[in-house]
Amino acid sequence: MARFLTIVLLLHVSLMVVALVDCLSAPERGIRSLPRAAWIFLILLASPVGAFAWILLGKPLSPAPPRPVRRHGVERRRSMRPFGPEDDAAFIAGLAANLRRVDGD
Known part of the structure; x- marks a missing residue:
């Protein structure tokens, strides 16, 4: 029984700490429902209900990821830069030129 209570206490404290740090x-602009000071008091004094309330009602909503840009019916990435060296045609051409030069020597 003592082991179970220790685990419950550990979960309770960790939930309170995570909610408080969050x-x-x-x-400040993203906090919903109550001011920050009220949320802090609620998390500390009414835990674990305050921590769950913060997660469900007060935590700022995460911004939506940017959607691809559609131009003329074709989806394109926002950045047209290559992502890796294998996607960069100039890099591949430089490798081929270096290999020809090394093989020619």
Whole structure:
């Protein structure tokens, strides 16, 4: 029984710490429902209900990921730069030129 209570206490404290750190690091403009100070008191004094309330009602909503740009019916990436060296035609051409030069010597 003592082991079970220790695990429950550890989960309780860790949930409270995570909610408190998340509340303190959230941007002020993104906090919903209550001001930051009220959320801190709620997390500390009404835990674990306050921590769950913060996660469900107060935590800022995550921004949606940017969607691809559609131009003339074709989806394109926002950045047209190559992502890796194998996608860069100039890099591959330079490798081929170096291999020809080394093989020619």
